[in-house]
Amino acid sequence: MPTDRKAPDTARRSQPTRQAILTAALDLAAEVGYRRLSIEAIAARAGAGKQTIYRWWPSKGAVLFDALLALSENPEGSDGDVELPDTGDLAADLKLVLAATVDELNNPRYSEPMRALTVEILENAELAATYRERLDQPMREMKKRRLRKAQDAGQLDPDADLDVAVDLIWGPVQNRWLFREGPLTAAFTDALVDTALRGLAQASRRRTDT
Amino acid sequence: MPTDRKAPDTARRSQPTRQAILTAALDLAAEVGYRRLSIEAIAARAGAGKQTIYRWWPSKGAVLFDALLALSENPEGSDGDVELPDTGDLAADLKLVLAATVDELNNPRYSEPMRALTVEILENAELAATYRERLDQPMREMKKRRLRKAQDAGQLDPDADLDVAVDLIWGPVQNRWLFREGPLTAAFTDALVDTALRGLAQASRRRTDT
Incomplete structure (x- = not known):
């Protein structure tokens, strides 16, 4: 600003x-x-x-x-679009990303101010709008770009709603953190990624399964 | 109390x-x-x-x-355990439950006090403990009981972690509501249930798919 x-x-x-x-x-x-x-x-x-x-x-x-x-932000101070890792292995990439998120959320230096800000966002409509515009929406677009590449590569159902996919993969982490509902571990996020991606897998492969 | x-x-x-x-x-x-x-x-x-x-x-x-x-609470004032519907069709039962949840969350009479209480819970450790003990944990156990029945009936992977399953099915709804990240509709929760259950489906059926 x-x-x-x-x-x-x-x-x-x-x-x-x-x-x-x-x-x-x-x-x-x-x-x-x-x-x-x-x-x-x-x-x-x-x-x-x-x-x-x-x-x-x-x-x-x-x-x-x-x-x-x-x-x-990027430590090098880059203003360019940050992208999620793309090794071609979506599950591995997402596990890496969520493990890093969990590390952040388990670090009080990050998580305590973030929790405080979250409370403020829930109560303050103006700050909520700024948050959505400057952080939440760009992050969501970045996540969807990575998922769209996987979708284009046939790794996800072509009909999958990518907003639902983002909610499915990231929502439970934020929710478990916010309400301290259980341990935030890489084991949890790994299970989350595996299960969510199975659910989002390509329909044509899925159909052979029924 | x-x-x-x-x-x-x-x-x-x-x-x-x-x-x-x-x-x-x-x-x-x-x-x-x-x-x-x-x-x-x-x-x-x-x-x-x-x-x-x-x-x-x-x-x-x-x-x-x-x-x-x-x-x-049960309108009849029953103190007994409330259970999720069980028609044998897990997807239909969960869609019904989540559609009712979405109706509640879209009703300001319920959602505004609930949002206020949520903010308080995030800040007040004592109230958070009461909330977890009296509402969150009993609800989670109720959800897991329904999922366990489906698991016993072979509809879910026998190795699926039911806490991850609960987070996967209910977490995104709470999260989308809390951060006003998108419309809370039955279409959203239906897609959520279908995708999550596909991900949680029985491993033996899944294996024929790979």
């Missing part, structure tokens, strides 16, 4: 301040929780002025959102 | 008051949202004293939780 409003030079000069603010927001969210997180405390921890933060972000939710977005 | 602490006679006498309080809590949660819901407003709407409410419930979250629990 901030870089949209500034000339490149200014952006480059204030990059360390921005990074310090994002890091402070993540640290504090993990330490005190979202409710007790304040712009004041973020500013103090980052060694920045409150006004600097308010100039760049409208709310603590927006700061935290950018902090999480920066965490999940 | 309240009936645990009172003699049966008292419980019977105060049943109308209890019901008035639960109805008021649901109405107000739908009208003003959870954050602005107060014990005071519930008491006023129900024509009851604040002290009456505090004698029976420790917090507004606990009132709302009991109100939702009462909504989802």
